[in-house]
Amino acid sequence: MGPDGDAGWLASVRSRLLAWFEEEKRDLPWRADRDPYRILVSEMMLVQTTVAAVVPFFQRFLREFPDVQALARADEERVLKAWEGLGYYRRARQLHAAAKAVVELHGGRIPDDPTAVRALPGVGRYMAGAILSQAFDRPEPIVEANSRRVLARLLAWNEDVGTAASQERLWDAAARLVPPSGAGEFNQAMMELGALICTPRSPRCMFCPVSQLCEGRRLGIQEQLPKATAKAPPTAVVEACAVVADGPRVLVVRRAGPGLWAGFWEFPTIHREGPDPASRSFGMPVELADGVERLTGVRVQVGDLVKSLNYGVTRYRVRLDAFAGRRAKGKSEVAPGPGMSEVSWVKADSLHALTFSAASRRLIAAVAAAPSAWGVEPS
16 A cells, blocks of 8 residues: 555645645636536536636637536537537537436436436546536545646556556545545645646646655656556548639538537548548549539539648548639539538638638638638639
8 A cells, every 4th residue: 555545644635735726726717616517518628628728718618508508408510619629529519418418317407416427428437526526525536637647646656557457546546535525626736736736747846735745756756657658659641622612602511420520511621641530531542623523512623732731630640731623614513422411602701600620710711811822702
């Protein structure tokens, strides 16, 4: 057993960390009260995203959906639009599904029962602990990226934190540490310490309220912890899209579901190299003009490459080559092709009203900045 087997050590970590948190905690919008809905929204948004990035999205989302009933009533497209730009859109869909479950199964009130909370869509062990401790002061532990790092250093845990055995050990320590009252404040203090002081590189041990209780620092190995297997590098993918102009309008398609980009609009895009993370291929290589016609029913002429951009999605690193295009002469009717639910000609200055991925929004900005380069005429 490590130091967490000592009741005195546990009490000292709790008291010092809570005193530090009272003085140093950041003023974050989801800390304004103990509303479980606000906590649920913030935790869904904070998955693999920084606090600084989340704050404006959280505020915008709450203006659009101030309570769980408003979110449950909304259609998915509106939810995705409110989430637009934050990424990890599966979380937006899970949050929407969780709101519906709260309304349908719990009368519109997020439950304080651990089993019921964990049964909500998208709510795992960590998120359930965050909601239950912060909203209802239940002594439920949490382990996420920041608190995991703090725990590994406090315990001098020298094993790969990604293994099942390590996960169980750290969760066990977290359960020992969380106090019977003030659990939400303590859990937030653990995360805050990891975010501000016990950082991945060059931890600021001189400013740490529990440095004298840290086994990792005592052994001089704090900067070597936590240990984790290196992630595999992202897989390269190449795609091509056409910004097809017809006067002031451009051609866009909407993805059918299910899938990562279900419900999103995009410029007609084909897969060219590497694995296909978004199922855009037709089973054989096609030219961009042919691909656009298969996706939209519209015959086009593809012109010059105007812009290339790079973006990441799940475990892929994608290069997207964007070409200018124009509608070919002759009759052609829009008709959604494989994987598409809708095709539309939209004025370029109205694209902002539709829901696009971050990469597509970068292309929209490029079109707005230099429409003539894409063959787009003024409205």
